[in-house]
Amino acid sequence: MKLAKLGALSLTIVVAISASALRAEEPAASPEGQPQLPHGWTMEDMQKMIVAGTPGKQHAHLVEGAGKWKAETTMWMAPDAEPMKSEGTSTVTPMMDGRYVKVEMDGEMPGMGPYHGFGIYGYDNVAKEFVSIWVDNHSTGIMQGKGKLSDDGKKLSWNYKAHCPVTDKPMSIRDIETITGANTKTLETWAEDPKSGKEYKMMSIKLTREGNAQARR
Numbered sequence: 001m002k003l004a005k006l007g008a009l010s011l012t013i014v015v016a017i018s019a020s021a022l023r024a025e026e027p028a029a030s031p032e033g034q035p036q037l038p039h040g041w042t043m044e045d046m047q048k049m050i051v052a053g054t055p056g057k058q059h060a061h062l063v064e065g066a067g068k069w070k071a072e073t074t075m076w077m078a079p080d081a082e083p084m085k086s087e088g089t090s091t092v093t094p095m096m097d098g099r100y101v102k103v104e105m106d107g108e109m110p111g112m113g114p115y116h117g118f119g120i121y122g123y124d125n126v127a128k129e130f131v132s133i134w135v136d137n138h139s140t141g142i143m144q145g146k147g148k149l150s151d152d153g154k155k156l157s158w159n160y161k162a163h164c165p166v167t168d169k170p171m172s173i174r175d176i177e178t179i180t181g182a183n184t185k186t187l188e189t190w191a192e193d194p195k196s197g198k199e200y201k202m203m204s205i206k207l208t209r210e211g212n213a214q215a216r217r
Contacts, residue, residue, distance in 0.1 A: 051125065055098045058123035058130065061153060062101045063094045065185075069207040071107060079193055079200040084110035090207060095120075109138060130156065139165075143173070154179045166194035174199075183209035 037046060069090040074083045088107020095102050105117040117136035124131050130147030145160040158175040174190040189203040 053099075054125070056123070056125065058149065059098055059100075061149065061156075062121055062123070062130075063098050065092045065101065066094055067092060067183075067209045067211070069209050071105065072206040072208075073107065074204045075110065076200070076202055078195070079198070086110055088115065090205075105136075112138060130158070132158065134160070145175070164192070164194050173202075 037043070069092070071088045071090050073086050073088065075086070076083055086108045088105060091104045091106075093102050093104075094100075100120055100122040103117075103119045103121060105115065105119075107115045109115040115136065115138060117134065119132055119134040121130065121132040123129070130149065132145040132147065134143040134145070141163055143160045143162045145158045147156050147158040149156050156177045158177070160173040160175065162171055162173055163169065164171040171192045171194075173192075175187060177185060177187050179185045185207050187203075187205040187207060188201065190199050191202040192198070193200050
């Protein structure tokens with residue numbers, strides 16, 4: 001019985017000490033009621049953090065592409081190959097309060113069956129460049145891209161890195177998205193031919209927004 005009481009008393013003391021220690025570790029509030037800055041930090045440092053996470057005009061550019069788009073695709077498997085045509089859709093949805101957009105593509109890959117792709121696009125305020133990742137049901141790698149917008153806001157050029165399944169080596173892929181109207185745009189892709197190593201135009205997609213859901217400024 002005494003042992004039980006002693007154990008209970010010890011537990012009470014430990015809890016009290018732990019609570020006191022936690023309160024001591026809580027950041028003290030400044031006179032204005034704001035949390036105290038970490039040791040060595042300045043208000044300028046905190047402002048940089050805030051700016052880094054604030055959406056701007058580059059993010060707005062991506063969001064302007066929101067909506068469901070009809071996709072008319074032409075593909076070439078090799079530089080001298082016959083073009084293969086197919087149709088599908090591309091759905092662009094803003095996420096994270098306009099900081100990113102997700103793109104979901106559905107269609108048919110000629111000779112390879114249904115195609116489903118998913119990408120996330122954004123603009124890194126710190127690196128000062130557009131960034132993206134892409135996955136689809138015809139590969140197991142994750143493509144990572146960096147992009148740059150033209151001064152007139154009409155062309156967004158992307159450079160991607162991936163691994164070629166034919167050569168088993170790293171390869172470069174270029175995308176150029178060109179705005180051709182309030183609800184029309186094109187997406188052209190250049191890639192390295194695995195046999196010759198030369199770059200060629202691999203794909204061209206004509207995109208038309210359905211319902212004119214979003215008019216560009």
